[in-house]
Amino acid sequence: METVVDVTNEDTMLLAMQSTACEPHHAPLPELSGVSSITSQSESAEGSEQQQQLRVYLKVRPFSEDELKSNEDQGCVVLENSEVIALHAPKGSATMKNSEKGIGQQVYKFNFTQIFGPSCSQSEFFEGTISSQVQGFLHGKNALVFSYGVTNAGKTYTIQGNLSDFIQPCSQKEPGILTRALEVLFKHIAGRQYETMDLKPYLSLDVQKLDMEQLKAEKNAKAALFALLKEEPESTKASRSRSSTSSSVNSLSFSGVSYDHTVDSVDGASDEGSCLYSVWVAFYEIYNEHVYDLLQPPHTSKTKRRPALRVCEDSTGSSYVRDLRWVNVQNVEEASKVLRVGNKNRSAAATKMNQSSSRSHTIFTIKLIRIDGADVHGLSDLSLCDLAGSERCNKTKTFGERLKEAGNINNSLLILGKCIAALRNIQNDRTKTNYIPFRESKLTRLFQGMFCGRGRASMIVNINQCASTYDETLHVMKFSAVAKQVLQVIPQRSVESLAPRLVGRDGKPLLKNGVIDAQAVDEYLSEEELLDSDDEADMSIFPQEELVSLVESLRLKLLAERRKNLLQEIQIRNEMGDVMMQQIMEAEELHSRQMVDLKEGYEEKMESTFDMYKEALKEHAYQCALERLEEDYIPIEEYNEELERVKARKRLNISSTRICGNDFKELENLVSELEQKWQRSASVPPVTQESSMQTDPLPATPDVGMSAFNPYITCIFLRKVMRIEMISLVCFIHPLNKAAERFQLLYKEKCAVEKLCVEKQELVVSFEQRIGELNETLQEAGESYMEKLADVQNLQNKLSTQEREIVRLQSDVTNKEAELNSLREELSKLNDSAGQSRTRRGLLVNIKESMTPQSPGSLCRTIKKSVRATTSLRKKPS
Numbered sequence: 001m002e003t004v005v006d007v008t009n010e011d012t013m014l015l016a017m018q019s020t021a022c023e024p025h026h027a028p029l030p031e032l033s034g035v036s037s038i039t040s041q042s043e044s045a046e047g048s049e050q051q052q053q054l055r056v057y058l059k060v061r062p063f064s065e066d067e068l069k070s071n072e073d074q075g076c077v078v079l080e081n082s083e084v085i086a087l088h089a090p091k092g093s094a095t096m097k098n099s100e101k102g103i104g105q106q107v108y109k110f111n112f113t114q115i116f117g118p119s120c121s122q123s124e125f126f127e128g129t130i131s132s133q134v135q136g137f138l139h140g141k142n143a144l145v146f147s148y149g150v151t152n153a154g155k156t157y158t159i160q161g162n163l164s165d166f167i168q169p170c171s172q173k174e175p176g177i178l179t180r181a182l183e184v185l186f187k188h189i190a191g192r193q194y195e196t197m198d199l200k201p202y203l204s205l206d207v208q209k210l211d212m213e214q215l216k217a218e219k220n221a222k223a224a225l226f227a228l229l230k231e232e233p234e235s236t237k238a239s240r241s242r243s244s245t246s247s248s249v250n251s252l253s254f255s256g257v258s259y260d261h262t263v264d265s266v267d268g269a270s271d272e273g274s275c276l277y278s279v280w281v282a283f284y285e286i287y288n289e290h291v292y293d294l295l296q297p298p299h300t301s302k303t304k305r306r307p308a309l310r311v312c313e314d315s316t317g318s319s320y321v322r323d324l325r326w327v328n329v330q331n332v333e334e335a336s337k338v339l340r341v342g343n344k345n346r347s348a349a350a351t352k353m354n355q356s357s358s359r360s361h362t363i364f365t366i367k368l369i370r371i372d373g374a375d376v377h378g379l380s381d382l383s384l385c386d387l388a389g390s391e392r393c394n395k396t397k398t399f400g401e402r403l404k405e406a407g408n409i410n411n412s413l414l415i416l417g418k419c420i421a422a423l424r425n426i427q428n429d430r431t432k433t434n435y436i437p438f439r440e441s442k443l444t445r446l447f448q449g450m451f452c453g454r455g456r457a458s459m460i461v462n463i464n465q466c467a468s469t470y471d472e473t474l475h476v477m478k479f480s481a482v483a484k485q486v487l488q489v490i491p492q493r494s495v496e497s498l499a500p501r502l503v504g505r506d507g508k509p510l511l512k513n514g515v516i517d518a519q520a521v522d523e524y525l526s527e528e529e530l531l532d533s534d535d536e537a538d539m540s541i542f543p544q545e546e547l548v549s550l551v552e553s554l555r556l557k558l559l560a561e562r563r564k565n566l567l568q569e570i571q572i573r574n575e576m577g578d579v580m581m582q583q584i585m586e587a588e589e590l591h592s593r594q595m596v597d598l599k600e601g602y603e604e605k606m607e608s609t610f611d612m613y614k615e616a617l618k619e620h621a622y623q624c625a626l627e628r629l630e631e632d633y634i635p636i637e638e639y640n641e642e643l644e645r646v647k648a649r650k651r652l653n654i655s656s657t658r659i660c661g662n663d664f665k666e667l668e669n670l671v672s673e674l675e676q677k678w679q680r681s682a683s684v685p686p687v688t689q690e691s692s693m694q695t696d697p698l699p700a701t702p703d704v705g706m707s708a709f710n711p712y713i714t715c716i717f718l719r720k721v722m723r724i725e726m727i728s729l730v731c732f733i734h735p736l737n738k739a740a741e742r743f744q745l746l747y748k749e750k751c752a753v754e755k756l757c758v759e760k761q762e763l764v765v766s767f768e769q770r771i772g773e774l775n776e777t778l779q780e781a782g783e784s785y786m787e788k789l790a791d792v793q794n795l796q797n798k799l800s801t802q803e804r805e806i807v808r809l810q811s812d813v814t815n816k817e818a819e820l821n822s823l824r825e826e827l828s829k830l831n832d833s834a835g836q837s838r839t840r841r842g843l844l845v846n847i848k849e850s851m852t853p854q855s856p857g858s859l860c861r862t863i864k865k866s867v868r869a870t871t872s873l874r875k876k877p878s
């Protein structure tokens with residue numbers, strides 16, 4: 001079901017924020033028609049102010065590969081044309097569930113100033129959105145651009161391009177709007193740059209003339225800041241050196257990627273032709289309602305907190321961040337360096353504080369000072385604010401520090417929403433003095449001036465198309481729908497009235513010739529500065545009486561201001577109270593209506609359930625009855641047969657004793673006796689058993705004058721009773737017999753089974769015994785096996801020792817054999833030589849010599865030795 005929501009009847013801010021979708025091509029709200037008919041830009045009757053709707057641009061991020069894989073593409077976002085977009089609630093989303101309950105719709109449509117689809121390039125986006133604002137900035141107008149959306153919707157990408165490219169500089173293919181704005185700026189001022197850094201932004205709208213000492217400090221501070229980016233690739237350095245002379249270059253490049261400017265540099269700049277320009281930038285964030293300078297390096301000490309900066313107001317009531325660091329930049333690369341330092345400090349602080357990047361609002365501000373000779377001719381600023389993700393804390397399941405963060409983010413976004421809605425309400429009814437809660441958050445306080453005519457603001461809404469974040473995206477769209485209805489009133493002030501004041505070293509206003517303008521001090525210093533001015537206002541320059549009167553007048557002013565504030569606060573509180581009461585009452589009414597609906601719904605449901613159960617019970621009972629009938633049913637033929645059988649058995653005079661034993665027999669005897677007695681006394685024909693068994697009515701009682709006891713009737717009666725008893729006994733005993741037979745059969749079976757069980761039990765016991773025995777045997781065998789194993793081990797050890805011994809002996813034997821052989825050879829040689837001498841000297845001499853022991857020579861010694869060695873060898877094995 002498609003429904004288009006119309007928000008035109010909603011008055012209050014919150015209701016407006018709850019449901020602020022509008023019809024496609026929806027005309028400006030009726031309430032606004034008076035002012036909205038002044039189309040996008042028009043001049044008022046006096047010609048002194050310009051009105052225009054707040055420009056709200058929508059950028060739809062393309063799906064990432066992961067998102068496509070995880071089925072995030074469910075056709076939730078449908079671009080109808082360049083201004084209208086439809087959101088279709090996916091299944092399972094809270095919006096779909098609510099719409100099924102009758103709360104809200106399934107399809108919402110929103111219109112925007114311009115919608116940029118997923119295929120739109122960064123350059124097309126820049127041209128279609130803030131390019132004209134940048135042009136205005138170049139010509140002295142202030143501008144604010146803020147990006148809003150859920151986390152991961154592409155806010156940072158839109159402003160900065162790819163963030164990682166900034167942290168690790170490399171060629172950036174798709175620079176964001178910030179880089180493009182800087183490029184347009186430096187192209188515009190090319191050749192007209194004021195290179196001395198002695199004119200610096202001061203407080204909110206002023207310019208400070210730095211003296212030599214301050215100038216030196218400024219230069220050192222800048223060098224130190226850039227030194228934080230220690231390693232830079234050569235390409236970046238080269239591009240910087242190129243661009244440092246960029247004043248004469250027409251086509252600028254950023255990190256090596258040339259950028260084709262479609263916005264021409266000078267539009268009506270002829271009057272500014274002689275001006276010189278000085279560009280200053282600052283980069284800061286608002287985290288947990290504290291302002292931190294991102295150009296101040298975070299403390300190295302883990303325990304030390306980053307110093308938070310104060311938001312103050314100057315004499316004109318314009319807000320500024322006190323002690324914020326402004327850096328003079330001469331080209332795009334220097335500005336991008338500042339951005340990189342800020343991102344670096346931010347991520348360092350984020351790691352230290354364990355926060356994710358989207359938890360703070362970051363603001364990059366560019367200030368452009370126009371200098372005409374010795375005069376400061378103008379000052380304009382351009383701020384790009386990347387708001388923190390707008391997801392709600394209940395969805396992200398945040399706790400502790402995260403909850404605080406989420407609370408602060410939600411709070412500042414809520415206040416922003418409140419301010420926007422209040423602005424819209426004031427514009428609807430100009431007689432109404434509505435309170436705009438700018439001061440309730442740092443974010444709105446800082447940009448109050450931009451919403452109140454000090455410049456032009458525009459909003460970029462970033463969304464992704466994921467089904468899982470549909471509800472959050474819808475919330476963002478509703479918020480932006482309210483924002484789009486805000487009219488901005490921009491007074492057409494003369495250039496002179498916008499000219500900043502030039503102040504000296506200590507913030508004292510300077511005349512054109514450089515002396516202090518004492519008269520201007522009184523009106524110049526803001527109350528806040530005077531009341532809290534330990535370093536910014538030197539009061540010693542005034543005479544004492546003047547000071548006293550000044551203090552007195554200030555005190556009176558303060559009192560009056562306090563009184564006024566108090567009254568205002570009371571009024572605001574009353575108004576808020578009324579609004580809240582109204583809301584509570586409406587919510588209560590809605591709630592009670594829902595309760596009634598719910599109650600009725602439940603009652604209907606219960607009734608139908610009850611009816612259903614009743615029907616089911618009836619059905620069940622009917623089925624049971626049918627089943628029972630089927631079970632109990634005996635065909636009539638069968639019944640009659642049974643009856644006949646019983647009668648036949650009786651007729652055949654089946655012995656009652658066989659049926660019911662002695663009792664029945666005794667009864668029979670008693671009846672016979674009674675009959676006989678009665679026959680004897682009244683001579684009545686005997687009542688045969690057969691006749692008594694007949695179902696005939698009782699025979700007429702003979703008139704015997706019997707009164708109380710009539711044996712005849714008694715006999716008949718008894719016989720009838722017996723007949724009935726017998727039939728019932730037959731009926732009863734027959735199934736009993738059957739049951740008994742079955743019982744006997746079962747009993748026999750049971751006995752057999754029991755016997756079998758006992759046998760099995762015995763078998764199991766015997767098996768268990770056997771297993772026990774086998775286990776014991778196994779254990780014994782194991783033990784003996786282990787013993788044998790140990791023996792075998794010993795024997796193996798011995799064997800190896802002996803083998804080693806044998807090897808050794810064999811080698812000994814081999815040695816000895818060799819020795820023996822050599823001895824034998826020696827001996828044979830000796831024998832030969834002896835034989836020769838014997839042959840020469842005759843047989844007797846030979847014999848003598850052989851008998852005579854030879855001189856103790858080597859031979860004898862060798863033989864003795866070998867004999868000893870052999871003996872010892874023989875002894876060893878034992």
Ligand SMILES: Nc1ncnc2c1ncn2[C@@H]1O[C@H](COP(=O)(O)OP(=O)(O)OP(=O)(O)O)[C@@H](O)[C@H]1O
Nearest residue numbers: 061062150151152153154155156157357358388389
């Ligand atoms: N138009 C686009 N084309 C291609 N990629 C994009 C586009 N817009 C965003 N992205 C990618 O989507 C991712 C999320 O973008 P980004 O970080 O800018 O989201 P964010 O809204 O700033 O998130 P957070 O609020 O958490 O800081 C990034 O990886 C970014 O590169």
